[in-house]
Amino acid sequence: MYGNDDYTDQSGYDSYGYGGGTDYESHTVDNADSASVDYDRQHYNVPDMVKKFIVYFRDCINEGVIYEIQNLYENTFPKLTEQYFEKRPWPEESDIAHLVEHDPVFLSLYKELYFRHIYARITGGPTLEQRFNSFCNYGELFNYILVASEPVPLDLPDSWLWELIDEFVYQYQSFSQYRARLLKKSPEELENLNSNNNVWNVLCVLNVLYSLVDKSNIKRQLEVHASGGDSDSVAGDFGRHPLYKKLGYFSLVGLLRLHSLLGDYYQAIKVLENIELHRKSQFSYxxxxxxxxxxxxxxxxxxxxxxxxxxxxxxxxxxxxxxxxxxxxxxxxxxxxxxxxxxxxxxxxxxxxxxxxxxxxxxxxxxxxxxxxxxxxxxxxxxxxxxxxxxxxxxxxxxxxxxxPPADASMxxxxxxxxxxxxxxxxxxxxxQKMLPTIRSYLKLYTTLPLSKLATFLSQGQRHGDSGKTWNLNEAIRELIIHLLCFKHKMKNVVWTKGTSGLDGKFQSGSELDFYIDNDMIHIADTKVAHRYGDFFIRKILKFEELNRKLHQIKI
Structure with missing residues (x-):
């Protein structure tokens, strides 16, 4: 597409789940979708300030001036968006490609921002064609990064790299929800979706994220770092490159999010097993x-x-x-x-x-x-x-x-x-656990309590307004014992104590109450730890003294 054989090599797409059937020309949508674009493409004039920004942005990216790229990305781009493109898309690739000499890498990065803006700001959201094209653009960008035999000459700010991965997962989520809404879709649109099931396929998304993790060797780096070693010693050429290292780390978080969205909570935490979840990581900034x-x-x-x-x-x-x-x-x-x-x-x-x-x-x-x-x-x-x-x-x-959803689904x-x-x-x-808060509230009031008495208390609440129903004390006691066993069971959870894996932990009781039953009598012990008010006041005093010092320095 860009006249660069290395960059557009389709063999790379097959390696990471982007088959050759996802080219732009295969994606056609209903004219009504195309009509949602509220300006004339043939007579679109790019403002001079935007032209200068795009050229300067490309130059900074090619020269690797990180601090200036970050300023342009976080400040200038949003300001220009508010000034010129609040309710309409940025210029399309064809409108600005000549300004940057058809630079393929920059154009892929620009289109990532272009489509992101459409998802976030344009009324009605992206059309089906734009969803497809965004997927293809991600394919080209990740293909460029992943199939290279040596680290690519590209460096971007951490915030952009994070939002690149975050937006990739978000757009998959958005497409999945769009795909599942069937009622208002035309037969042509449904046929187009069904004939392009490889677009925004979950396996493609997972494959890209896991490929970025593997390419960066980030898991091994985090494992060595957690043990106090030098992570660069195991990083390899790609892992030492900031682009790959950061994309690998952010991909782990992307996998955490994606597995959670799919309901696989064990796997969601397992992908982070080399990250010390209860401490600040090296990417917490x-x-x-x-x-x-x-x-x-x-x-x-x-x-x-x-x-x-x-x-x-x-x-x-x-x-x-x-x-x-x-x-x-x-x-x-x-x-x-x-x-x-x-x-x-x-x-x-x-x-x-x-x-x-x-x-x-x-x-x-x-x-x-x-x-x-x-x-x-x-x-x-x-x-x-x-x-x-x-x-x-x-x-x-x-x-x-x-x-x-199935092709013939009508839900x-x-x-x-x-x-x-x-x-x-x-x-x-x-x-x-519905009854447990009520049981806890009664147990807090006593040190010893007969089973029959607590069963009567609970039954009175349950029988309120249902006086015609017969009540049996023995049956109520049996139900109470079940609830008390449930209390013991539910209050004992696996709790993380040490280790780098968030799945590690030991069974601990989290209840401030403990009890046992002996001869139909509940014996209750309060295990609640008193508040450490001294620590609280010391923290507040130190905070006040720090604030006072800052105010004094300002006056000086």
């Missing part, structure tokens, strides 16, 4: 990557019923967000996504604290009290299943099916099936 990692790790832990690990993960990242909030305000591209994930993590944290109560940082607890999370937690503690489901649906990722809500399935799995777990 990319805030959006760190926040995304914590969101999906915490969610995977929650779905695996490892509530203590989920609470620790959510609390740690929410504290980080609180302390670095001003940093996010200065960044423009992923602010909305960060704010959304922050709200989702507060909802997930509220769910975990209801199911597995434990002490958390006072500042996080204060946010839960001040916002409307406290009311939601109150409802969930009293067994409001509808509130559990509403919080879960609000906070969970938009799950995907790994396969497209309108096929797109909802994966989410409905995961919600059902979660709600089944909640129903098993």
């Amino acid at each position: 990319v805030p959006a990557c760190q926040i995304t990692t914590s969101y999906y790790v915490g969610f995977a832990y929650m779905m695996m019923r490892r509530y203590s690990d989920a609470i620790r993960t959510f609390s740690s990242i929410l504290l980080y967000i609180q302390r670095t909030k001003q940093l996010f305000q200065s960044r423009s591209y992923q602010n909305d996504q960060i704010n959304k994930q922050t709200d989702q993590m507060y909802h997930l944290l509220a769910i975990c604290l209801v199911l597995h109560p434990q002490c958390i940082d006072e500042s996080i607890q204060q946010v839960l009290r001040e916002k409307n999370y406290h009311e939601k937690m109150y409802k969930m503690q009293y067994g409001d299943l509808a509130e559990f489901e509403a919080c879960f649906l609000h906070a969970c990722p938009k799950f995907l099916s790994p396969s497209p 309108d809500d096929y797109v909802k099936e994966p989410t409905m399935h995961q919600t059902q799995v979660f709600m089944d777990e909640v129903r098993q």
Whole structure:
């Protein structure tokens, strides 16, 4: 396409799942889709300032001036977007190719930004043709990076590399959801989709991400780094190159996200087994990557019923967000996504604290009290299943099916099936624990309590408004014993203690109460650890002194 045989070699596509059947000419869509482009391509005039930007952008990329590329990417490009392209696409490749002498690498990078802008800003989203073309562009870009016999002469800012991988997974997610909505699609559109099942295929996406991981040898590097060794000693030529090393790391996070979207939570955390999840990584200076990692790790832990690990993960990242909030305000591209994930993590944290109560940082607890999370937690503690489901649906990722719908499918809500399935799995777990908060509230009031008395308390609540139903004490006691065994079982989770793998851990009881039954009597012990108020006040004093020093320096 670009007149460069090495760059457009189709053999590379076959290696990474991009078959030759995905060329641009094979993708045709209904004229109505094409008409959604709200400007005349034949008479499109590129503003002079945009022309200068594109030429200068290409020169900086070719010269590898990272700090200037980052400034152009994070500041100049968004400003030009707001000024000239707020509600319309950037110029197409054909409009600007002559400005950059048909540079194939730059044009692929430019088209990645071009399609990303369409997904984010254009009313109605991308057309089917644009979805196909974006996939082909990713194929060409990753093919250029992966099939090279030596590291390619390309270096990009960390934020761009992260957003490149993040957007790649997002566009696959968007296409899968688009593909699953069948009701409003024309027969021609359905035929086009069914004849191009290799476009945005889950195996292609997984293959690219795993290929980037393998090419960079990032897993071995992280393993050596965690043991205190020199990661460069095992990196190889590709792994030592910043482009491959960073793409490999970000691909691990992309795999975490993708496996979570597919409902494979064990595999989601396993791909990060060489990353010390509970410590700052060497790439934690990319805030959006760190926040995304914590969101999906915490969610995977929650779905695996490892509530203590989920609470620790959510609390740690929410504290980080609180302390670095001003940093996010200065960044423009992923602010909305960060704010959304922050709200989702507060909802997930509220769910975990209801199911597995434990002490958390006072500042996080204060946010839960001040916002409307406290009311939601109150409802969930009293067994409001509808509130559990509403919080879960609000906070969970938009799950995907790994396969497209059948060619003859006629269901309108096929797109909802994966989410409905995961919600059902979660709600089944909640129903098993529905009585536990009530039992816990009674056990907190006593040191010894007869089984018959607690069974009577619980039965009174259940029999309220149903006085015509006969009540049997022995049956109620048997049900109570089942609930108490459930309490013991559910409060004992696998908890990470040490090791580089997030799957490592030991069974620990997370309950502040312990009890045993002897001669129909429940003996209760309070194992709650007292708050360390001294540490809390010392931290606040040190923070106040630091603030006072800064104010004094400003005055001077």
